[in-house]
Amino acid sequence: GIQVEQSPPDLILQEGANSTLRCNFSDSVNNLQWFHQNPWGQLINLFYIPSGTKQNGRLSATTVATERYSLLYISSSQTTDSGVYFCAVGVRGFGNEKLTFGTGTRLTIIP
Amino acid sequence: DGGITQSPKYLFRKEGQNVTLSCEQNLNHDAMYWYRQDPGQGLRLIYYSQIVNDFQKGDIAEGYSVSREKKESFPLTVTSAQKNPTAFYLCASSTGQGRPYEQYFGPGTRLTVT
Numbered sequence: 001g002i003q004v005e006q007s008p009p010d011l012i013l014q015e016g017a018n019s020t021l022r023c024n025f026s027d028s029v030n031n032l033q034w035f036h037q038n039p040w041g042q043l044i045n046l047f048y049i050p051s052g053t054k055q056n057g058r059l060s061a062t063t064v065a066t067e068r069y070s071l072l073y074i075s076s077s078q079t080t081d082s083g084v085y086f087c088a089v090g091v092r093g094f095g096n097e098k099l100t101f102g103t104g105t106r107l108t109i110i111p
Numbered sequence: 112d113g114g115i116t117q118s119p120k121y122l123f124r125k126e127g128q129n130v131t132l133s134c135e136q137n138l139n140h141d142a143m144y145w146y147r148q149d150p151g152q153g154l155r156l157i158y159y160s161q162i163v164n165d166f167q168k169g170d171i172a173e174g175y176s177v178s179r180e181k182k183e184s185f186p187l188t189v190t191s192a193q194k195n196p197t198a199f200y201l202c203a204s205s206t207g208q209g210r211p212y213e214q215y216f217g218p219g220t221r222l223t224v225t
Contacts, residue, residue: 042219045215045216088214098169099144101155102153103151
């Protein structure tokens with residue numbers, strides 16, 4: 001099956017810093033989502049981005065499908081950005097595609 | 112408000128007992144999914160259903176069972192055959208309209224089996 005690798009596994013930053021999280025995947029995908037898992041375990045949808053670039057406030061994401069990677073950018077980090085960020089991909093052929101998750105990047109923002 | 116609800120939030124069971132986790136959605140989504148998350152890991156797919164009265168095994172279906180009798184509901188039973196049932200269980204749903212594959216998640220159920 002498809003492999004999803006996220007880097008770095010852990011990231012510790014001062015409040016106000018910028019960060020880039022990376023997601024590499026091993027095959028063509030037709031679904032890619034970025035999630036933020038908060039301390040209570042809730043998965044919050046950040047982006048649905050199988051290709052192209054999107055922005056939402058301080059967050060933006062880019063997926064280069066032909067090169068099989070996606071990047072999540074967080075600017076001017078706040079303590080509320082702390083948590084685990086997951087990339088998940090879906091492969092063509094299953095209708096409503098099942099998602100394969102990476103193991104996440106744990107982001108800690110220090111005041 | 113539209114959304115996905117899971118109950119209970121925390122569940123404790125003795126080894127050897129079956130337990131059923133509830134998942135309900137009022138988003139009118141066709142597809143529903145169950146995932147399992149272990150500490151420090153990503154999510155892994157247990158079962159999914161694209162339509163009422165139909166469901167498919169995911170990557171780790173052994174020891175679990177599901178039913179899909181209503182569009183809104185997709186309960187998961189963790190049976191005594193599941194070797195390591197203690198985990199965080201998340202339910203998700205997606206629609207076939209507009210963004211066909213974007214999945215939305217419920218708040219999860221933490222199951223502890225002793």
